[in-house]
Amino acid sequence: MADDTRTKQHDHELAAVKAATLIESLPWLKRFSGKIVVVKFGGNAMVNDDLKRAFAEDMVYLRYAGLHPVVVHGGGPQISAALKEQGIESEFRGGYRVTTTEAITVVRDVLAGEVNREIVDLMNEHGDGIGVGVFGDGGSLFTGEQKGVVVDGEHFDLGHVGDITHVDPSGVLAAIRANQIPVVSSIAIDDADPDQALNVNADAAAAALAIALGASKLLMLTDVPGLYRNWPDRDSIIDLIAVEELRELLPSLESGMIPKMTACLDAVVGGVGGATIIDGRIPHSILLEVFTLRGAGTEVIPDPSRRTENQNTHAEIGRRGPAVTHDTTQTKGTAR
Numbered sequence: 001m002a003d004d005t006r007t008k009q010h011d012h013e014l015a016a017v018k019a020a021t022l023i024e025s026l027p028w029l030k031r032f033s034g035k036i037v038v039v040k041f042g043g044n045a046m047v048n049d050d051l052k053r054a055f056a057e058d059m060v061y062l063r064y065a066g067l068h069p070v071v072v073h074g075g076g077p078q079i080s081a082a083l084k085e086q087g088i089e090s091e092f093r094g095g096y097r098v099t100t101t102e103a104i105t106v107v108r109d110v111l112a113g114e115v116n117r118e119i120v121d122l123m124n125e126h127g128d129g130i131g132v133g134v135f136g137d138g139g140s141l142f143t144g145e146q147k148g149v150v151v152d153g154e155h156f157d158l159g160h161v162g163d164i165t166h167v168d169p170s171g172v173l174a175a176i177r178a179n180q181i182p183v184v185s186s187i188a189i190d191d192a193d194p195d196q197a198l199n200v201n202a203d204a205a206a207a208a209l210a211i212a213l214g215a216s217k218l219l220m221l222t223d224v225p226g227l228y229r230n231w232p233d234r235d236s237i238i239d240l241i242a243v244e245e246l247r248e249l250l251p252s253l254e255s256g257m258i259p260k261m262t263a264c265l266d267a268v269v270g271g272v273g274g275a276t277i278i279d280g281r282i283p284h285s286i287l288l289e290v291f292t293l294r295g296a297g298t299e300v301i302p303d304p305s306r307r308t309e310n311q312n313t314h315a316e317i318g319r320r321g322p323a324v325t326h327d328t329t330q331t332k333g334t335a336r
Helices: 002-024 026-032 051-064 076-085 099-122 170-177 202-213 243-252 258-269 285-291 306-320 321-335
Strands: 036-041 068-073 131-133 144-150 154-165 179-186 189-191 195-201 217-222 240-242 275-279 297-299
Touching: 002 026, 026 285, 036 051, 036 202, 051 068, 051 099, 051 179, 051 285, 068 170, 068 202, 076 099, 099 131, 099 154, 099 179, 099 189, 099 195, 131 170, 144 195, 144 202, 154 179, 154 189, 154 202, 170 179, 170 202, 195 202, 202 258, 217 240, 217 258, 217 285, 240 243, 243 258, 243 297, 258 275, 258 297, 275 285
Parallel strands: 036 068, 036 217, 068 179, 131 179, 144 189, 154 195, 217 275, 240 297
Antiparallel strands: 144 154, 189 195, 275 297
């Protein structure tokens, strides 16, 4: 009988914690319901099967919670593996993959035929037609121009690599109106030669699309917990940073973080409500960031006054939170 009482008590405690977590998401649901949220899918989450499945679940959850998620992906590890399999050497200059005419065909095939299809298929396990592929060079979604790079004072031609110059979001908006989750590949049409494709940076593509869609939020999955003010001091992680402060900090960042933080900066300056770097190695980190007080990364905001908005949202939850948390903690203490 005592065991039954303890079991019921444990079940009650667990239910209380779940209820507290659900109610904690209410201010965020109110804030983002019906809004577009662009998510850049990358890092370790792209190559770990469990994390890929958790990511797909997060996107479907957001959709059923009333948000409009849009996924933008690259596919660096998959592209490298495919090129190696076909005997094409991968060469990098200044952090960019040199993409020959032979290589761009492989890049397109991998992004559209492998990576994009897998993400869509994982989403569609939760209902036919929830996810749909929208390709960057299809319907002129992304148009770009070729770029080179200067390394140690020397200019290098990167081949079919470019910067996005124009975004036509009509295909993505059509998918959203059809209650689908658009999954976008980071490939652009070459403005100088429409028959040719360009390999574009997925971080930059996500930012450009977020701006074109007037998204409320941009989320960037990475392999780090967030932005550090004084790396490698792990206690210097930044929860919230305004545009001007980020501009000052940008030149001092590690080279791998610069394109990601530049994309966040460009998005927010371009009108996106906020942009957040998230640790994609944590399962369901998207839900932690969007719906809970704990968050999961560093958010870039337009100006310091937005800090107040975030604090007010936290305070709205806090008025409910302590009573539930306190009661649960006391019960847990008794159970021990």
